[in-house]
Amino acid sequence: MNQRTDASTQHYFDRMEIRRVVDEIDNAVDAKDWETRRAHFTDEIYADFTSLAGGSPGNMPADDLVGAWRTNLYADKLSHHMRSNHRITIDGDGAEVFSKGYALNILPRATGSDLWEVWGNYTHTLERTDEGWKCSGMTLVVTHARGNEMARDYLPER
Numbered sequence: 001m002n003q004r005t006d007a008s009t010q011h012y013f014d015r016m017e018i019r020r021v022v023d024e025i026d027n028a029v030d031a032k033d034w035e036t037r038r039a040h041f042t043d044e045i046y047a048d049f050t051s052l053a054g055g056s057p058g059n060m061p062a063d064d065l066v067g068a069w070r071t072n073l074y075a076d077k078l079s080h081h082m083r084s085n086h087r088i089t090i091d092g093d094g095a096e097v098f099s100k101g102y103a104l105n106i107l108p109r110a111t112g113s114d115l116w117e118v119w120g121n122y123t124h125t126l127e128r129t130d131e132g133w134k135c136s137g138m139t140l141v142v143t144h145a146r147g148n149e150m151a152r153d154y155l156p157e158r
Contacts, residue, residue, distance in 0.1 A: 011090065014090055014095070014128075014133070015088050017132060017133050018088055018090070018097060018126055018133050019086050019097070021040050021126060021132075021133050021134070022086070022097050022099065022124050022126075024040060025037060025040050025124075025135060026081035027081075029069060029073060029079060029081055030079050030080060030081055032070075032075065034066055034070050037066055037069070038062060038066045040134060040135050041062035041065070041066070041134055041135050041136070042062060042127060042135065042136040043062055044059050044060065044061055044062065044136075045059070045060060045065055045135065045136055046059050046125070046137035047060055047065055047137070047138055047139075048137075048138070048140070049138075049139075049140050051120070051141050051142040052118065052140055052142050057139070071155065072155070074155070074156065076108075076156070077105060077106070077151075077154075078105070078106040079103060079105050079106070080103070080104040080106075081101065081102070081103045081104075082101070082102045082103075083099045083102075083122065084100050085098075085099055085100045086098075086099045087099070093127060094125065094128070095126040095127075095128075095133065096123060096124070096125050096126075097122075097124040097126065098121065098123050099122050099124075100119070100121060100122075101119070101120050101122045102118070102119050104116075104117050105117075105151050105152050106151065107150070107151040109150070109151075112150060113151065114148070114151055115148065115151055116145070116146075116147035116152040117145065117146050117147050118145045118152075119142070119143050119144040119145070120141055120142040120143050120144075121141045122138065122139065122140055122141075123139045124138055124139075125137035
């Protein structure tokens, strides 16, 4: 093997690992495996979900972001997330992934339809760390949504 082959092989493995991290974020959400989900992030993350939920984009502790998902996607709420059309760009120890996303939320409650769906474009940023590639930012731009927003927004009384 020569140096060019080694670099090409490394680039291939980096792309596969980056895609795995992005996809496993969704798999961990649907499994409600919050510890695994948290392990895919740097300690601080840039989050922009303004097209979905309003508010302001910005940096926040990854623990807070995962905690918000844990609250919103509690045990009774079923979800199914999918990602496709990954476009991965690597620049040294940083990467960006553009992908198409789909999410389904199912909440069997007397709130009308049990279903809420959303489609959108995601941009994830990742950093190479001593533990491997980690997600350092997520942006969702909603392109379509349909269904009962109560299935998305409803939280049980505590």
